[in-house]
Amino acid sequence: MNRSPVSLQREGDIGLLLIDNPPVNALSPDTVQGLIDALAAFEAAPELRALVLACEGRTFVAGGDIAAFEDPDFSAVPYNAFLGRLEALTRPVVAAIHGTALGGGLELAMACHWRLALRGTRVGLPEVKLGLIPGSLGTQRLPRLAGAEKALQMMSTGRMVGDQEALAAGILDELCDGDLRAAALARARALVAQDWQPRRASALQVPTAGLAPDFFDQAVALAEAQFHYPALGAIARAVRAAATAPSFAEGEAAEAREFMGVLRTPQSQAMRHLFFAERQTGKIPGLPKDLPLRSIERVGVVGAGTMGGGIAMALANAGLPVVLVEATSVALERGMGLIRKNYEATVAKGKLAADVAEKRIALITPSLSYDDLAQVDLVIEAVFEDMALKKEIAAKLGAVVKPGAIIATNTSTLDVDQIAQASGRPADMLGMHFFSPANVMRLLEVVRGARTDPAVLATVMKLAPRIGKVAVVSGVCYGFIGNRMAEVYMREAEFLLMEGATPAQVDGAVQALGLAMGPCRMLDMAGIDVGAKTVIELGKTGGLPADPSYRALVQALYARGQYGQKTGAGYYRYEGRTPLPNPDTLALAEALAREHGIARREDISDNEIVERLIYSMVNEGARILEEGIAYRGSDIDVVWTAGYGFPDHAGGPMCLADLRGLAHVVQRLEHYAQVRGNAHGYWRVSPLLRQRAAEGRTLSLGAR
Known part of the structure; x- marks a missing residue:
């Protein structure tokens, strides 16, 4: 007994x-x-x-x-x-x-x-x-x-x-x-x-x-x-x-x-689903429980920009000594200044004692030399999204860090396997995709390369909660889990704008669902230049559909120098941080619709906006599961709730689809394929989604 x-x-x-x-x-x-x-x-x-x-x-x-x-x-x-x-x-x-x-x-x-x-x-x-x-x-x-x-x-x-x-x-x-x-x-x-x-x-x-x-x-x-x-x-x-x-x-x-x-209630079901989902993310199929882990006691970060500085803070907040490397003294001083400013702001709000802030700042050692990374146990490259630059830095790190040290790249879309190969030590390398601001956002996408040593993956997953992150493993593909799904989300947002919706209507529809911020406000805040460059780089690799209207609006805004909040105009125009209607963007969307033969209309409903944005994401998420990029549908839900502001009361996009019914989602995808046309396969239903719907099964519920 x-x-x-x-x-x-x-x-x-x-x-x-x-x-x-x-x-x-x-x-x-x-x-x-x-x-x-x-x-x-x-x-x-x-x-x-x-x-x-x-x-x-x-x-x-x-x-x-x-x-x-x-x-x-x-x-x-x-x-x-x-x-x-x-x-x-x-x-x-x-x-x-x-x-x-x-x-x-x-x-x-x-x-x-x-x-x-x-x-x-x-x-x-x-x-x-x-x-x-x-x-x-x-x-x-x-x-x-x-x-x-x-x-x-x-x-x-x-x-x-x-x-x-x-x-x-x-x-x-x-x-x-x-x-x-x-x-x-x-x-x-x-x-x-x-x-x-x-x-x-x-x-x-x-x-x-x-x-x-x-x-x-x-x-x-x-x-x-x-x-x-x-x-x-x-x-x-x-x-x-x-x-x-x-x-x-x-x-x-x-x-x-x-x-x-x-x-x-659906809300409680969804929130309980997330409770269990977050506890499942660390369970990696095929990884032995007794796998010896590598020791992580000293860390290096390359790049002292917004992302690199935030990563350094997240590590220092956990009591880890950090060597922060930059290419120039000006960039290094600017980065350290921003770190100090962030800590001082937290102290001023009463959320951190001044002496604790000073101790954390003291854990970050600024450096202009890669040689100072020789004895770190983990080094995270956090420079901007440029494949050639990331490969160059990976090669330097592979040559300088000690045997057994883990090398990570903080890319958000690029091929981790290519970067790992450039390091000369692909078994020691993986992706660690932090979300900005890295010292605040909970999500960490851990990207498992084709040759990543299982002990390296297990060690980083164990490190994640130590630095206050919930980590989800992704395989290698464009955008990994989150940004790959965000791409189809933005695709439909832009098509809706060209069809006649306004940025405020598109944002308002998904914000009414509970998302923290709609796609237009989100990209204006992140930087239209960043979003456009991602599309342009994807095109260089042959990854875009043969559709000249695809993401045409973001590229046109970029060409005009309208980068969002940072320039005072993007999808919206800005007075300070307040988004206001931008007639120029509405006119641009209408001109692009004429150029690409997209019919304008006045009957776009909020329900259509939600279905086209969210169900497209669900369909892409099902493909991600088919390809083995994500281990579980519940992992996808954690990515979107912890990293992209998807509402916890909806449980994530896959949970929302389960609660609404997968057969309903399939029916609506087929509806939009009929009324919008499907020349480029945008509405092709994932075989996994269709199968689960036919069997009355779910994509993500039941994570235990």
């Missing part, structure tokens, strides 16, 4: 309930049953005068078993009933908290009568990040302990709060240093000696002093306005019930209704 993850031990006349379910003591079904059984054993032992609840390992209970939410028969009733019995005990119950108490873990602690935490502990209710609300009385007990405003803020953001903040809010009762378990046992004995009467959160009233009379109605209205996230409205309504329902039981019933109301 399997050992229960929960045990009840005796410490003299004190019961010690221990949870031991590594790695984070999650509330699995076995753990919940263990808690129920241990509580029954304590109830049957009246000689035990108090109960201490503690956890083994590195943390208190850090949440529920999220996989359990996928069970159609999931119910929170057994755990909630246990919490009610625990709180109703007439003998004192002390929670001994360390590490983190999150979700169901904090709900467990709040059902205890006294909460003692080791210094450095953090607590929170992050269920909203999964499109859910706390379902084990968190919406009812937290407002009673911390007040409605604090509770709403914590639950609506999912933010963890530190020990001092939690103590001041009334979530914790006491902090300690040293031996937590000994302190908790001592506290339990002291409460018994004082004949202390248990303080039950459920018996408290939600404090409303100082709140406006319509505070709760306003909070609900504001939350419900964010319709992409139904959990926000559910949280606000549950907190209102905590404050206004005649009894705790009625508030409990309200929370249960709200929880079940969001559990099966």
Whole structure:
């Protein structure tokens, strides 16, 4: 029989309930049953005068078993009933908290009568990040302990709060240093000696002093306005019930209704999908788990521009010493100046202590010599997108860095295998495609070359979370995963503009879906010159379709010197950073339509815009899976949500297609092939997509 993850031990006349379910003591079904059984054993032992609840390992209970939410028969009733019995005990119950108490873990602690935490502990209710609300009385007990405003803020953001903040809010009762378990046992004995009467959160009233009379109605209205996230409205309504329902039981019933109301929403399904998808990206088929990794303790970066500087900061933020190499002293000084300016801005916002910023800057050593890279364990080339230049630098790095060092290129579209071959050490080389700003953006595309040593790939994937990145492996192709799909996205955006849509209409349609920024604003911000050069370079390699209208608008804007925000005009014109209609661009799009025989029309709907942009991406994503460029559809979703601003509540483009139905996507692709024509294969349905649709299967859901 399997050992229960929960045990009840005796410490003299004190019961010690221990949870031991590594790695984070999650509330699995076995753990919940263990808690129920241990509580029954304590109830049957009246000689035990108090109960201490503690956890083994590195943390208190850090949440529920999220996989359990996928069970159609999931119910929170057994755990909630246990919490009610625990709180109703007439003998004192002390929670001994360390590490983190999150979700169901904090709900467990709040059902205890006294909460003692080791210094450095953090607590929170992050269920909203999964499109859910706390379902084990968190919406009812937290407002009673911390007040409605604090509770709403914590639950609506999912933010963890530190020990001092939690103590001041009334979530914790006491902090300690040293031996937590000994302190908790001592506290339990002291409460018994004082004949202390248990303080039950459920018996408290939600404090409303100082709140406006319509505070709760306003909070609900504001939350419900964010319709992409139904959990926000559910949280606000549950907190209102905590404050206004005649009894705790009625508030409990309200929370249960709200929880079940969001559990099966597409938004929660999508966000839970992403939770598992991000944990799958590091699982590389064919890579042994015990593969010896290479040591990464000192890193080099070549190129101190915006991207290189951001990469250096990301590495220094993780405590890694960095040698930053540039070709000229002017460029090096400018790069170091920008790094310092970025750190100073973060300090000014109160997000980083000044002494910590100085330590991080000190980790970056500027240099004009490649010889200073001789002893680094990893070097990342981050110069601009020019194949000849990247090959030249790769050859230099291959000659100078020590044997066993990893060489990486930060290309966003170029052939990594060609660059690796130029290094003379293709087994030591791969792509590390950071996203700008590299010190902020979470995504890292790790591009596996044809001859990349498996240990090199495994080492870089292990490094990614150390530097705050979620890494996705891509094979070698034009644009890898993200930019390859972005190309078809931009293709359709430009065709729509030539057909008569405006940049504001195109952007507005996808932004209404929840994307952070539409394609026209995105390219104006990134630089039309950058986008156009990518198309031009692709054409030089023979990679463009035999279609003179393909990406004609971006190339024409580039030829006119309209590079977007940096020149004050692109798809939009700009006053500062504010995008305004640009009549010149509208006229240019109309002229290009005449030149290429594209019919203009006035019946372009927002739905058509979304379908043409997003379903084209889905189709390209299916091709990426067919070719083995990505391992999983869920990996594609992580790329787009972590790197391109695709909304988490939609789960990524492949998840969105799964939720809408692949048969529907295929039907719409075929519709546009008919009405738009398909001379260049733009609407040819991926065989994998067609097959999955016919079989009633998905492209990405079910990542576990």
